[in-house]
Amino acid sequence: MFDQYAPFIIGSYAAVVLIIGGLALQMILDNRAQKRALAELETRGVARRSAAAAQVKA
Amino acid sequence: MWTKFANPGFFMRWSSRLLPWFVGATMLTFAVGLYMTFFTAPADYQQGETVRIMYVHVPAAWLAMFMYSIMSASAIGTLVWRHPLADVSQKAAAPIGAAFTLVCLITGALWGKPMWGTYWVWDARLTSVLVLFLVYCGIMALWRAIDDPNRAARAVAILTLAGFLNLPIIKFSVDWWNTLHQPASVMRLAAPAIHPSMLYPLIVMAIAFSLLAVTMHAYGMRTEIMRRRVRTLNILEAERLDQRAAA
Numbered sequence: 210m211f212d213q214y215a216p217f218i219i220g221s222y223a224a225v226v227l228i229i230g231g232l233a234l235q236m237i238l239d240n241r242a243q244k245r246a247l248a249e250l251e252t253r254g255v256a257r258r259s260a261a262a263a264q265v266k267a
Numbered sequence: 268m269w270t271k272f273a274n275p276g277f278f279m280r281w282s283s284r285l286l287p288w289f290v291g292a293t294m295l296t297f298a299v300g301l302y303m304t305f306f307t308a309p310a311d312y313q314q315g316e317t318v319r320i321m322y323v324h325v326p327a328a329w330l331a332m333f334m335y336s337i338m339s340a341s342a343i344g345t346l347v348w349r350h351p352l353a354d355v356s357q358k359a360a361a362p363i364g365a366a367f368t369l370v371c372l373i374t375g376a377l378w379g380k381p382m383w384g385t386y387w388v389w390d391a392r393l394t395s396v397l398v399l400f401l402v403y404c405g406i407m408a409l410w411r412a413i414d415d416p417n418r419a420a421r422a423v424a425i426l427t428l429a430g431f432l433n434l435p436i437i438k439f440s441v442d443w444w445n446t447l448h449q450p451a452s453v454m455r456l457a458a459p460a461i462h463p464s465m466l467y468p469l470i471v472m473a474i475a476f477s478l479l480a481v482t483m484h485a486y487g488m489r490t491e492i493m494r495r496r497v498r499t500l501n502i503l504e505a506e507r508l509d510q511r512a513a514a
Contacts, residue, residue: 211316217381221320221374225327228373229479232366236487243493250500255507 273352275492282485289482296475303468311465317381322468324374326476327367331399332434334364334480338406339431342424352488354420355495357427358410359487363480365403371396383447391440392448395433402430416495 211218304322311318338360344353375393376386387393406423413419441450461469 214315214317214381217317217377218319221323221377224373225323225370228366228370232362233483236483236490240490243490243497246497247493250497255500255504
């Protein structure tokens with residue numbers, strides 16, 4: 210398959226997987242880190258003024 | 268009215284509902300596009316099997332410019348309306364655009380070697396795309412260099428709009444100068460100069476790449492909104508601790 214050009218074709222698709230896949234993985238890890246940080250702050254009782262005001266009203 | 272919709276809370280609610288659908292649509296379109304690329308699209312009569320590189324190289328090139336256009340539109344939102352969602356959109360788009368530009372450069376080099384006999388030439392198209400990649404890198408560095416996200420957004424917006432001048436240079440470089448790179452085959456005033464048996468897989472792959480980029484952009488924006496909330500809450504906590512210590 211792909212005759213003598215196989216290294217160039219496979220290399221191109223591998224580059225897509227590595228670069229876009231690597232970025233996607235980094236984005237997922239970053240998202241999880243931010244979610245964890247938000248959850249930790251909430252468990253410590255830190256809330257934005259607007260959120261705190263809404264809780265008081267409720 | 269649009270400010271009602273363009274606020275972070277509204278965006279977080281709707282993006283969480285829509286993202287799973289976008290992920291599904293992206294995967295489905297990639298499956299169809301890759302099947303067409305490897306099983307239905309023929310080899311080119313001149314370029315042989317290497318034409319299969321086109322199905323990732325061309326969409327990556329389009330997305331490299333599309334993401335920069337999104338960043339430029341967001342930059343206007345930052346400078347004119349100082350809208351926080353525009354800042355977030357700008358920041359989330361940069362790494363995605365840079366990744367697609369890098370894919371375009373690498374796949375272009377891998378396509379160039381067997382067809383042109385060289386991985387790289389300093390012709391107008393290749394050089395202007397390299398400049399685009401360097402601009403993306405500069406923008407990401409500037410985001411990291413300024414602590415305050417609002418100040419960083421304004422500085423980045425100016426740099427982004429200055430860099431926008433490069434987009435028409437990329438697009439028309441093959442018409443304005445003698446380049447080794449071929450002229451436009453799909454996006455041109457006349458009908459596409461590419462046979463439907465190759466055009467349709469290319470269009471499906473372009474849709475797949477676009478869906479992927481939109482999905483990643485929305486996901487990145489959600490992360491950035493959370494990062495800003497974390498930053499705000501950390502500052503609030505520090506202020507409260509200071510007040511308690513003073514009392």
